[in-house]
Amino acid sequence: MSDVTLLPPHSPADRFRIFLSAVTNEFEHARNALGEDLVARGLEVKIQRSFRQEHDCATTLEKLHNYIRDCSAVVCVIGQRSGDLPKGDSAAPYAYMLPPGFTQATYTQWEFHFARYYKKRLSIYIATSEFKPHDPAPTGPDFPDLQQQLIAHIRANGLDRDYFDTPDKLCRLVLREQWPDHSGRLLRPNNLPHASMGSLFKGREDFLKNIRRQLGEAMGKVAAIRPNHAILGMGGIGKTRTAIEYAWAHESDYTALLFITAASTQSFETQLAGLCGVFKLAEGVTDHEVRLEAALNWLNQPEHHGWLLIVDNVDTDEAARAVESRLAALSHGHVLITGRVTQWRKSVVALELSVLDLDSAAAYLLEATEGKRHPQAEDEALARQIATDLGQLALALEMAAGYVNENETSLADYHRRWQTADQAVIGWHDEQATDYPRPLATAWQMSMDSLPTQGARAMLDILSWLSPEPLPRFLFDATAAPAGLQPLFEWPEAPRKILQTLTGDESADPQEALRQLRRCSLLQSAREASFEAVGQLHRVLAHITRQRLNQGDQAVTLTAALHLVNAAAVGVPSDVRHWPLWSLLSPHIRTVATHADERHIAEPTARLFNELAQLLQATNRLGEAEPLMRRAL
Incomplete structure (x- = not known):
């Protein structure tokens, strides 16, 4: 689901507004499923990422405070991870709201403390040790001691709480509560793929x-x-x-x-x-x-x-x-x-x-890297210089911020490295032969050079042959397949084996490789309402990645992509029970099989074209199915 889905109330006075508190890298899938269930009752649900810039609020913490102060209820989903601390002294105005013994709190912990201070209806759900986190390890700063202090405080004060070990159990427990049912109101359909920035x-x-x-x-x-x-x-x-x-x-x-x-x-x-x-x-x-x-x-x-x-x-x-x-x-x-x-x-x-104006591009770099970059006195001037180097292109700016944040470096260091990388890119980028600007190529090169493992580089090569549509998680993890379809996966270890074979590294892990690509802004977020996705690769970055491979590496990585998709193309495409899987996989089948067909790779290309044609026939799309069948033959 997208990060915020609001249902139109009859008037502001009759809204029942719920704040859903959870650490994203631990509970993203569980939180999204729970939010979807609550929204189905006609309730307004917000999470930390829901907030747009408000003219009278200077910080994220202030926006969280104001919303929780005025909302109807807070649901706290609590695990072993804490999330990050507020930046600078932004928490100072609220220090008096902390209970005795607490001197600081992370954003997610502040959500709990605000709810307690304002005596909001508060529901507490704690994950057991059996719960499988969304990401195997924290993807940002984490403070285990602060989290254990919060859990100990909940227990010591005898606060009502329930425990869960799966997302389904969490949803069942929360929905047992007495929530208002506004589902009879006019719903506002919304499938926007991203929350507001x-x-x-x-x-x-x-x-x-x-x-x-x-x-x-x-x-x-x-x-x-x-x-x-x-x-x-x-x-x-x-x-x-x-x-x-x-x-x-x-x-x-x-x-x-x-x-x-x-x-x-x-x-x-x-x-x-x-x-x-x-x-x-x-x-x-x-x-x-x-x-x-x-x-x-x-x-x-x-x-x-x-x-x-x-x-x-x-x-x-x-x-x-x-x-x-x-x-x-x-x-x-x-x-x-x-x-x-x-x-x-x-x-x-x-x-x-057109591209961003220079002032806005520089301001984006400064804000997007705040709290992660190594600050220096000349940062404002450097941000303007880097923005100019990047051609003020939005995608290149996003990648630059991702590089600085992942490496926790300074803008000065980024600028020095950029100049070195740009000289290298000049050697291979041809303005006449390519349809993307050099600054974007250099941003790609910088992010590629920052990838810490060969597994992440190989994963990017594989993804470049797939569709720019969101990538379903089950393509890399069979346990994330649509309900009831997991047993169809005869080779669930395929993603790991394919990546290990491609890299020659027995420790290569698809999930870790995907996380590294996301951290370096090479893989964009894709929070879809209907399925769990690991992200999506911008078509420009995919094009650059393919172009930078020599012919031999193109053949090897394309073959790896084919086998990855083929391992996930399970079940019977004409069986309606299997369509939840095939409908998500079909754009990637079409894209990778087309690339393979152009390079005369026969198998499993023919099998994929044939299976996709069966799906199209079953859904009465005969005009699309016929050419695919001819290509399969």
Whole structure:
């Protein structure tokens, strides 16, 4: 699920607002499942990452304090990890709220203390030693002594609490409580893939206002965010993020916030039909055309007037024509398109997005690395210089911040290393032959050089052959497969064995490799509502990664990617019981098999094409299935 899903109350006075407190690297999956269950009752649920920048709040801790002070209830999910401490002296104004014996607290612990101080309805759930954390080890600063002090305080004061050992048990325990049931209210469908960046989203305020001005109050308008004509390349300037931030900024103006991608005509129509899951329509229906028609009918009904639909990554003329054709008749909402296509019908308003202005780019670097970088007096000037070096590209700035935070280095050190790396990149980057700018290539090189293990580098090579769609966790861990389908995995150790064979390192671990890629901002977060994902690789970074491999390494890593996907392509694609797995895997099958077919790799390419064709046939997508069957033969 996305980090915050709000349901529209009848009025602010009758909201039942719940704050859900948990350390993400320990409880992310459990917390998201619990939040989904509470939202289904029509309740407003927020977590720490939910907060946008507020003009009258200077710090994250202040925003947490203000929300918990005014909310209806707090649910604390407590384990062995503490999370990080607030930055600087931001906790000083609240020190008097700590109970005797406490001198400091982490963010998550402050959430507990705020709830106790304001005598909020407080539910405490503690994980047993059998609980399997979301990440095997903390991914950031952690203070075990502080956490044990908090648990001892709960026990010593006899506070009501329950214990759980699985996410399912946690959800069952919490739902046994007497919560208000507002599920009869009008729900606001929302499948945005990311929460708001809050204060880290900078320099686009006027652009967001222009989107709103162009779309206006009347429904039936379409706008397309595309790169400024002076900006060349595949992406990286922040089109997708800008569209998502527009949606969050105007959340209360829309009856639904919807997101699909359209890298191809097939992808667009598949995801458009997939909105039936968001709308809770056509459940049990297998025919693709019926589901597609049901989704379009929902969008065209007057009672659903006022939705926003983001159509992301429309980068080909073919996909653009499909989007225009399917959505032309819709008049009850706004459509916001992102992509590199420059030619649209007159009815589509083109909004050209450029790189960030220098002040905003530098401010992002300073805020995104606050508390992690080694501070120096010249940081402001260095941030401006680095932002200039990075071409003020949003993706490159994000990667730079990830590098500084992961290595806990200074901006001065980053700048020195950047200059060295850029000289190396000049030797292989060809502005005429590549469709991405050199600063992005150098940011990629910096992040690659910072990866601590060969396993992480090999994992990036493998992922570069897959789809830019979110990567399901079961692709790397069979225990995360959809309910009831885990026994279908005949070779659950495949991901580990494939990575170990590729690296020659018996200690190579897929989960650790993925964590390292996330920490270095090479793998982006992908918090999807319908499944557990490990992240997604930006198409530009995938392109650079493939391009930097020699022909021999391309063949070896592509083969590894094929076998990884093949090991997860289990069950029978025409069996509706297995579709929860196949629907998530299909974009990656199509992408990796297409790469393999172009390089004349016969197996398991033929088997994957054939299985995907069976899935398409079973869902009445015969036009897509036939060419895949021919390729399989």
